[in-house]
Amino acid sequence: MRFENHRIQYQYENSIIHNLNPIVKTAWVIIMSLSAFILQGYLEEAFLLLFVLLIGFISRFPFFITGSIRTLFFTVLFLAMIQLMFSKQGEIIVDFYLITIYRSGFENAVYIGARFAVIVLISFIFIFTTDTNELFYSLMKIGLPYRFGFAVITSMRLIPVFGNKVDQIYYAQLSKGVKYRIFPIKKLLEAIIQFLRLLMISIIRQVDAMVISMEGRSFGLSAKRSFSREVIFSFIDYFAIFVGLIFLLIVFIDKVLYFKN
Amino acid sequence: MISVRNLSFRYEGREYKTLDNINLDIKLGELIVLTGKSGCGKTTFALALTGFLSHLFAGEYSGTVSIKDKNIEKIPLVEIAEDIYLVQQNPQNQFVTLTVRDEIAFGLENKEIDPQKIHVRVKKALQAVYAEKLIDRNIDTLSGGEMQKIAIATAIALQPKIIILDEPTSNLDIKSTKNIYMVLKKLIDKKEISLIIIEHKLNELINFSPRILKLSQGKIIPRKNNQNTSSQLRKTRETTRKENIQKLDQRVIQLKDVSIHRNGKEVLKVNSLEINKGELVSILGNNGAGKSSFILGLMGILHSTGQIRIAFNNQISNINRQRHLEKFGLVLQNPDHQFFCETVEDEIIFPHQNYFPSDTIDPEKYCNESGFADLSSELKTHPIKLSYGQKKRLSIAAVLAYHPELLLLDEIFIGQSNSDSIRILSTLDDYRRKNNATVLVINHQPRIVHQYADRAIFFDEGQILFDVNINKVEEKLLFFEKLEYLEQLHAI
Numbered sequence: 069m070r071f072e073n074h075r076i077q078y079q080y081e082n083s084i085i086h087n088l089n090p091i092v093k094t095a096w097v098i099i100m101s102l103s104a105f106i107l108q109g110y111l112e113e114a115f116l117l118l119f120v121l122l123i124g125f126i127s128r129f130p131f132f133i134t135g136s137i138r139t140l141f142f143t144v145l146f147l148a149m150i151q152l153m154f155s156k157q158g159e160i161i162v163d164f165y166l167i168t169i170y171r172s173g174f175e176n177a178v179y180i181g182a183r184f185a186v187i188v189l190i191s192f193i194f195i196f197t198t199d200t201n202e203l204f205y206s207l208m209k210i211g212l213p214y215r216f217g218f219a220v221i222t223s224m225r226l227i228p229v230f231g232n233k234v235d236q237i238y239y240a241q242l243s244k245g246v247k248y249r250i251f252p253i254k255k256l257l258e259a260i261i262q263f264l265r266l267l268m269i270s271i272i273r274q275v276d277a278m279v280i281s282m283e284g285r286s287f288g289l290s291a292k293r294s295f296s297r298e299v300i301f302s303f304i305d306y307f308a309i310f311v312g313l314i315f316l317l318i319v320f321i322d323k324v325l326y327f328k329n
Numbered sequence: 330m331i332s333v334r335n336l337s338f339r340y341e342g343r344e345y346k347t348l349d350n351i352n353l354d355i356k357l358g359e360l361i362v363l364t365g366k367s368g369c370g371k372t373t374f375a376l377a378l379t380g381f382l383s384h385l386f387a388g389e390y391s392g393t394v395s396i397k398d399k400n401i402e403k404i405p406l407v408e409i410a411e412d413i414y415l416v417q418q419n420p421q422n423q424f425v426t427l428t429v430r431d432e433i434a435f436g437l438e439n440k441e442i443d444p445q446k447i448h449v450r451v452k453k454a455l456q457a458v459y460a461e462k463l464i465d466r467n468i469d470t471l472s473g474g475e476m477q478k479i480a481i482a483t484a485i486a487l488q489p490k491i492i493i494l495d496e497p498t499s500n501l502d503i504k505s506t507k508n509i510y511m512v513l514k515k516l517i518d519k520k521e522i523s524l525i526i527i528e529h530k531l532n533e534l535i536n537f538s539p540r541i542l543k544l545s546q547g548k549i550i551p552r553k554n555n556q557n558t559s560s561q562l563r564k565t566r567e568t569t570r571k572e573n574i575q576k577l578d579q580r581v582i583q584l585k586d587v588s589i590h591r592n593g594k595e596v597l598k599v600n601s602l603e604i605n606k607g608e609l610v611s612i613l614g615n616n617g618a619g620k621s622s623f624i625l626g627l628m629g630i631l632h633s634t635g636q637i638r639i640a641f642n643n644q645i646s647n648i649n650r651q652r653h654l655e656k657f658g659l660v661l662q663n664p665d666h667q668f669f670c671e672t673v674e675d676e677i678i679f680p681h682q683n684y685f686p687s688d689t690i691d692p693e694k695y696c697n698e699s700g701f702a703d704l705s706s707e708l709k710t711h712p713i714k715l716s717y718g719q720k721k722r723l724s725i726a727a728v729l730a731y732h733p734e735l736l737l738l739d740e741i742f743i744g745q746s747n748s749d750s751i752r753i754l755s756t757l758d759d760y761r762r763k764n765n766a767t768v769l770v771i772n773h774q775p776r777i778v779h780q781y782a783d784r785a786i787f788f789d790e791g792q793i794l795f796d797v798n799i800n801k802v803e804e805k806l807l808f809f810e811k812l813e814y815l816e817q818l819h820a821i
Binding site: 225228262278285293294295 | 421447628713
């Protein structure tokens with residue numbers, strides 16, 4: 069099953085969003101996040117949310133499969149409830165038995181909920197459509213210091229290795245008679261410390277091997293390095309950047325008009 | 330090309346020298362095979378030749394290693410890397426990027442080579458190791474053999490003058506090992522670079538007429554031919570066969586319609602299998618065939634469906650899996666993930682104490698009696714400081730110390746010389762006779778293991794391909810066209 073662990077992760081698809089340059093997608097995440105904070109008004113927030121959903125559908129984002137969407141929904145609901153309950157300014161718009169909702173509470177609930185949903189959703193879509201490796205190679209090619217870029221790439225390399233080590237150490241503990249029982253707590257703590265200590269030693273050794281491997285291949289020989297990966301900006305990428313800038317301009321105009329009114 | 334003069338090294342905290350007054354000259358185009366018992370200093374010597382020992386490791390370093398008449402102590406590591414490259418023992422640990430293409434290009438990009446030239450060199454390097462198809466693969470999706478090929482391709486792409494390969498086939502199955510030797514043959518035939526191969530399995534390499542160096546207690550000593558080992562093997566074959574006739578027929582393991590799962594996926598299916606008490610079973614098969622999952626499933630560590638019955642009459646997959654773990658002796662493949670104590674002696678006592686808190690054992694006496702005498706000199710050493718082979722032996726010693734009834738041993742011969750492998754098997758053989766224990770050994774060395782084993786089970790693509798008495802193994806290997814295994818079996 070594709071989303072067995074219900075986590076959002078990069079998934080190759082042949083969608084227009086997937087095929088965009090990672091830098092363009094990064095720019096769009098920034099534009100949408102800025103817009104979420106700049107725009108005010110129910111219509112504007114609704115438009116922004118619909119726009120993100122549209123991007124999601126174009127990219128074939130699995131809205132109904134991933135558990136993260138459920139978590140997002142309940143978080144948005146929780147944030148909105150907090151605002152409805154504790155923001156008590158302006159006129160009362162609902163007064164029903166123990167429930168009293170003020171205008172400011174309702175507005176804040178809509179704005180904060182919508183902003184949060186927009187930012188998290190666009191980030192999910194970004195993760196779903198962007199190969200992190202490709203993103204960092206692209207960023208390094210346009211000026212991100214390569215030491216920083218490789219710090220991230222090597223960390224990503226360690227993620228599955230780390231998972232494997234966790235399994236192996238746990239199996240070894242089981243086979244050597246270590247029991248993870250809550251009582252006595254001293255024994256439980258001992259087991260956890262043994263586990264973490266070995267995991268730490270194991271990771272340090274892994275990192276040592278990686279250092280030997282990197283130094284052995286002249287990493288850091290000079291301040292510059294070449295990149296064999298091509299970072300291609302197609303017509304679609306330029307067009308997406310153009311649309312993004314227009315979008316941002318409209319958002320600013322809307323903000324100015326909002327203040328004037 | 331390389332000149333080593335009076336090289337000695339003592340690791341910080343160790344009383345003895347790991348390298349002791351080594352003198353050696355290596356010419357361009359030479360093929361050198363460095364052999365010796367595990368823990369004799371082979372990997373340390375490789376680290377010395379590549380400059381890592383003098384630059385990165387704490388300890389007492391004396392003597393010189395020179396490449397093209399320059400003392401490597403005085404050259405930055407990144408410059409030494411221009412001439413010499415070390416392919417480490419575990420390829421998985423040395424990859425730093427996420428895809429095959431990026432991994433091979435990594436070193437070339439560091440040297441600011443033109444991207445077009447990098448593409449050509451990446452392709453050529455992959456061709457050299459017969460792995461062109463892997464170019465767009467993610468590193469994590471590669472098998473052990475494929476990883477080793479990519480590690481070698483990485484070295485080839487850099488075009489160093491010398492490549493050192495630290496046990497390039499130690500983690501590989503027989504088929505992948507054969508593939509790697511084909512790759513090495515291609516490199517050796519070209520004679521453009523010097524190859525230094527650290528290896529225990531000399532049978533294949535002997536055909537390339539290498540210069541063989543043997544390290545022993547930190548010194549390079551003249552190597553005797555391997556006649557002794559061969560005759561020892563033949564001798565054991567005769568004696569064990571006679572003694573194993575009297576065997577109990579009591580069943581220890583009974584499997585029926587069993588499916589073993591890893592991360593929610595079915596990795597192994599066993600329709601029916603029975604193993605008797607006192608048997609020594611050789612478990613064969615390529616990497617990824619389901620061998621490790623089999624033993625983890627038997628212990629109840631991996632989830633399984635179907636009927637798994639062990640002699641203590643438990644349906645382990647359906648009950649509290651920790652209830653009878655003291656009856657199992659599991660040694661996992663990677664020893665680095667198995668040590669929880671500060672010293673070797675504590676590590677031997679550790680599982681025994683967990684299972685039998687009121688009982689005590691003397692680790693030194695135990696090591697001497699159980700045939701792991703070389704560990705008795707390391708009792709106060711931190712397990713992490715042992716060599717790979719010593720760690721493996723420590724894992725076995727710690728398991729035998731609490732006298733389990735069923736031993737499940739996963740690739741315990743990695744990093745062991747032939748003589749060490751024989752010593753381990755002989756110890757296991759004695760153990761099972763004295764304790765009427767059952768021993769399952771996952772291995773890629775049937776040539777040695779089958780001198781002692783009663784039976785062989787061959788796993789293939791998540792199923793049992795055949796399960797036969799040891800005398801019928803060759804017949805079955807021939808029938809199923811597992812010729813590389815047959816070759817290995819006859820390679821004395």
